[in-house]
Amino acid sequence: MAQAQSASWRRVAGDPALLGTIAAIWILLLLFVLFPLAHLLERTFVDENGLTLAPLLESVRDPGHQAAFVNSLILATAVGVWGTALGFLFALTAVRGGLGRHWLTVLDAAALLPLVSPPFTTSISIIFSFGPKGFITHDLLGLANASVYGFWSTCFAETLTYFPIAYLTLRPILAAIDPNLEEMALSLGGSRWRIFRTVTVPLAVPGFANAFLLLFAASLADFATPLILAGNAFPVLPTQAYLQITGLFDFKGGAVLSLILLLPAAAVFVAQRYWVGRRTYVTVTGKVGQRSRNRTMAPGVAALLCAACFAVAALIAYFYALLLIASLVVAFGANNSFTLHHYEVIFTEGLPAIRDTLVIAAIGMPLGGLYGVLVGYLIARRRFPGRRAMEIVAMINYALPGTIVGIAYLIAFNDPPLALTGGALIIVACYVFRYSPTGIRATVALLEQIDRSLEEASASLGAGTRETFRRVTLPLIAPAFFAGLGVVFIRSMTAISATIFLVSISWMLITVRILENMTEMALGPAAAFSVFVIVVVFAVVAGLSAVLARLRAPTGGTAARSFLGG
Amino acid sequence: MKMFGLAGAALAAWLVGLASARAADPINVYTIWPENYARPMFQEFEKQTGIKVNFLRFSSGEALARVMAEKNNPRIDVLFGGPVETFAAGIKEGIFAPYKPPSFDKLPARFKQPDGMWTAIADDPLVFMTNGAFLKTNNLKPPASWNDLLNPAYKNGLQMADARTSGTAVTRIFSVLEVNGRNEDKAFDYLKKLRQNVQVYTKSGGGGTLPTGLGQAAGGIFFIVDALETKAKGYDVVISFPKEGIGTSAEAIALIKGAKNPEGGKKLIDFATSPAMQSKLAEYKVNFVPAHPDVKTEASLAEVLKDAKIFPIDEDYAGANRKRVIERWVKEVLPAQ
Numbered sequence: 030m031a032q033a034q035s036a037s038w039r040r041v042a043g044d045p046a047l048l049g050t051i052a053a054i055w056i057l058l059l060l061f062v063l064f065p066l067a068h069l070l071e072r073t074f075v076d077e078n079g080l081t082l083a084p085l086l087e088s089v090r091d092p093g094h095q096a097a098f099v100n101s102l103i104l105a106t107a108v109g110v111w112g113t114a115l116g117f118l119f120a121l122t123a124v125r126g127g128l129g130r131h132w133l134t135v136l137d138a139a140a141l142l143p144l145v146s147p148p149f150t151t152s153i154s155i156i157f158s159f160g161p162k163g164f165i166t167h168d169l170l171g172l173a174n175a176s177v178y179g180f181w182s183t184c185f186a187e188t189l190t191y192f193p194i195a196y197l198t199l200r201p202i203l204a205a206i207d208p209n210l211e212e213m214a215l216s217l218g219g220s221r222w223r224i225f226r227t228v229t230v231p232l233a234v235p236g237f238a239n240a241f242l243l244l245f246a247a248s249l250a251d252f253a254t255p256l257i258l259a260g261n262a263f264p265v266l267p268t269q270a271y272l273q274i275t276g277l278f279d280f281k282g283g284a285v286l287s288l289i290l291l292l293p294a295a296a297v298f299v300a301q302r303y304w305v306g307r308r309t310y311v312t313v314t315g316k317v318g319q320r321s322r323n324r325t326m327a328p329g330v331a332a333l334l335c336a337a338c339f340a341v342a343a344l345i346a347y348f349y350a351l352l353l354i355a356s357l358v359v360a361f362g363a364n365n366s367f368t369l370h371h372y373e374v375i376f377t378e379g380l381p382a383i384r385d386t387l388v389i390a391a392i393g394m395p396l397g398g399l400y401g402v403l404v405g406y407l408i409a410r411r412r413f414p415g416r417r418a419m420e421i422v423a424m425i426n427y428a429l430p431g432t433i434v435g436i437a438y439l440i441a442f443n444d445p446p447l448a449l450t451g452g453a454l455i456i457v458a459c460y461v462f463r464y465s466p467t468g469i470r471a472t473v474a475l476l477e478q479i480d481r482s483l484e485e486a487s488a489s490l491g492a493g494t495r496e497t498f499r500r501v502t503l504p505l506i507a508p509a510f511f512a513g514l515g516v517v518f519i520r521s522m523t524a525i526s527a528t529i530f531l532v533s534i535s536w537m538l539i540t541v542r543i544l545e546n547m548t549e550m551a552l553g554p555a556a557a558f559s560v561f562v563i564v565v566v567f568a569v570v571a572g573l574s575a576v577l578a579r580l581r582a583p584t585g586g587t588a589a590r591s592f593l594g595g
Numbered sequence: 596m597k598m599f600g601l602a603g604a605a606l607a608a609w610l611v612g613l614a615s616a617r618a619a620d621p622i623n624v625y626t627i628w629p630e631n632y633a634r635p636m637f638q639e640f641e642k643q644t645g646i647k648v649n650f651l652r653f654s655s656g657e658a659l660a661r662v663m664a665e666k667n668n669p670r671i672d673v674l675f676g677g678p679v680e681t682f683a684a685g686i687k688e689g690i691f692a693p694y695k696p697p698s699f700d701k702l703p704a705r706f707k708q709p710d711g712m713w714t715a716i717a718d719d720p721l722v723f724m725t726n727g728a729f730l731k732t733n734n735l736k737p738p739a740s741w742n743d744l745l746n747p748a749y750k751n752g753l754q755m756a757d758a759r760t761s762g763t764a765v766t767r768i769f770s771v772l773e774v775n776g777r778n779e780d781k782a783f784d785y786l787k788k789l790r791q792n793v794q795v796y797t798k799s800g801g802g803g804t805l806p807t808g809l810g811q812a813a814g815g816i817f818f819i820v821d822a823l824e825t826k827a828k829g830y831d832v833v834i835s836f837p838k839e840g841i842g843t844s845a846e847a848i849a850l851i852k853g854a855k856n857p858e859g860g861k862k863l864i865d866f867a868t869s870p871a872m873q874s875k876l877a878e879y880k881v882n883f884v885p886a887h888p889d890v891k892t893e894a895s896l897a898e899v900l901k902d903a904k905i906f907p908i909d910e911d912y913a914g915a916n917r918k919r920v921i922e923r924w925v926k927e928v929l930p931a932q
């Protein structure tokens with residue numbers, strides 16, 4: 030063991046590019062993940078008398094918190110399972126459904142909508158549609174007094190909001206499965222269902238595990254949706270933590286609840302490593318033959334899948350049509366006459382927020398994409414001491430509820446010499462380290478499918494680490510790079526829970542303005558801001574996929590066409 | 596190359612947000628009043644003093660959490676607006692500096708903290724607000740008693756604030772305690788019955804106003820400022836008061852300890868606690884009741900309040916029991932459905 034350890038040290042030390050990268054990433058992780066976390070732990074567990082576990086014990090004993098803990102796990106598991114299933118359905122349909130280019134774009138757009146929309150919008154559409162006077166429950170189905178608050182609506186809203194993550198994770202993986210494999214199985218006499226079960230699904234397993242992990246963590250950390258939809262009968266931990274801090278002014282209690290949240294997140298992570306870690310999934314090798322046209326799906330099944338996807342897409346489109354209407358009428362529900370006034374407001378009073386948000390997103394995007402790919406590559410491809418630790422540390426900010434990350438940043442970076450509060454850098458850093466894990470996971474999942482021999486060939490032909498990375502690995506993981514970059518951009522435009530504590534007098538964000546408008550009952554400007562955000566994100570994402578399509582050779586597979594490179 | 600270096604340094608300074616000294620010495624403020632109420636007041640202040648106000652809006656809990664986190668290196672000079680109890684919690688955290696503005700002596704005792712840790716700028720009574728169409732279809736009169744809200748017609752129909760996040764809710768619960776002669780068991784008995792008619796407890800005090808306006812909720816208990824704003828937006832809502840009486844809560848302002856511009860901050864406090872600002876509330880249709888005795892309540896607001904029985908929440912009693920009562924509410928009332 031010790032020998033292996035020192036051997037890997039020597040290998041790292043002999044490769045300056047690798048050593049430099051590892052050192053740089055550790056410095057960043059120390060600064061933007063561990064340093065704030067340490068501050069948080071100090072505030073929680075250290076009082077005048079030194080170290081104390083009293084807040085933790087008190088919190089664990091509270092039956093209300095125990096219920097919230099269990100509820101969080103139930104919700105996160107349900108969202109993980111349903112979201113992965115829905116994401117798989119969309120990915121399968123997109124890759125194998127035989128859809129035309131334009132239909133594919135429609136599908137992508139619908140899947141992207143919930144992901145790119147600012148917080149609260151899905152929840153509010155759901156209340157308008159399924160509430161006591163909802164358009165669907167009351168006006169359409171004639172149900173009086175429908176109850177919209179609780180587990181089912183929260184689970185529904187979160188699944189709809191987060192399934193695109195699963196879709197984005199699974200799609201490149203399905204696309205990368207060499208159809209020749211399935212073709213071979215088919216010609217060997219396997220039934221389509223059998224091939225699906227024994228070839229396609231097992232090959233997608235790393236994708237499933239990653240998608241589930243990402244959704245589980247996203248649900249665990251989400252506080253905006255349960256805050257609006259969970260009602261009072263179904264408390265969950267992130268909401269409890271938020272209420273503890275902002276409502277009862279109990280910072281310690283809130284921090285403890287959030288730290289408890291880390292346990293299930295870490296557990297799933299370890300389980301996923303163990304489960305996926307033992308299998309190999311190489312399908313992209315240097316020896317790919319001519320790709321055959323896919324015949325592995327019966328036309329009837331394909332039609333059924335398409336129908337299911339478009340039903341979901343229609344529901345999503347309907348939710349957002351409501352939003353568009355709300356942005357174009359004087360006062361939704363009270364005065365439904367047409368007006369452009371709300372857009373006028375957001376482009377005058379709201380202009381600073383729009384400008385700041387775009388600047389921050391534009392800075393964070395490339396940094397987040399690069400960081401995600403680098404860390405993902407190191408984790409999946411390189412042997413160096415502390416690799417596992419790096420993998421875990423990189424996930425921490427993603428798994429923690431945003432409120433906590435925000436407050437930890439605020440505490441850690443408020444005092445000199447690292448007085449970053451009040452600036453844009455702290456917001457950019459928060460986004461990069463909180464949302465790049467999607468890019469990291471995507472890179473890892475993709476690399477697990479790509480045979481190492483490709484890189485080994487490059488190395489044996491005399492190319493150094495950097496050269497191999499740039500000329501062989503990077504093109505192969507470009508879809509993951511764009512996925513990571515896209516997610517950071519999208520989140521920079523839409524996230525709120527952490528950054529509400531980081532906006533400052535000189536740097537404002539659109540999402541904070543939306544929340545502010547909601548508090549003022551100004552649904553119109555809130556809806557107009559949301560529509561603006563969605564339009565911008567769609568434009569950028571479409572631009573990204575156009576760039577990606579140009580970058581990649583036509584033989585690169587179906588993935589090239591899609592949004593976010595996936 | 597040198598040019599790049601310079602540009603890079605400037606960019607870095609801009610991104611990191613290094614404070615650059617400015618001539619007019621603006622003041623930095625977190626406001627708990629929604630922006631549409633606070634902005635015109637700050638503009639008036641700028642007009643009168645020439646001091647620019649940079650501000651950000653947060654809910655009371657978020658604002659307090661932020662000021663607490665920034666304690667060692669305060670980023671603001673003044674915390675503006677928000678219910679008194681938020682300020683009471685802040686005193687315990689040692690985030691305020693005492694300051695007694697010129698209006699201090701004129702204000703009644705409940706509108707100031709004896710040491711000048713905070714001073715009231717307005718008063719905000721609670722009201723019942725119901726959806727007009729709902730009342731019509733159910734053939735109901737606007738609720739005129741606390742017991743009217745227990746009518747099964749409201750089942751699963753009311754929205755009001757969660758006591759863990761909202762000062763509105765705390766004022767509401769202490770109102771119920773007062774009308775029940777501070778008999779806690781009796782009051783909680785009522786609150787548990789009321790729970791049966793509550794659809795959801797919202798995070799913010801005004802969270803239920805829009806649903807009530809849209810008819811997603813039948814009604815609720817809100818601060819008058821939010822209720823009148825809903826009405827002004829054109830929603831069909833009816834405001835009423837219980838005959839047993841209902842509580843009111845003061846809105847306050849405070850100077851931050853370690854403020855970078857305390858002189859400017861004090862000027863804003865002078866302004867906000869005096870008729871200079873409070874006489875402008877009516878002009879901008881901000882329906883708070885002025886705290887300063889020299890400012891008359893605007894006519895239409897006074898009309899709404901005319902026959903209402905409103906009592907202040909006894910601060911000593913509320914302060915001593917707040918935590919315990921909220922905890923009891925969370926344990927007994929929230930799950931009682």
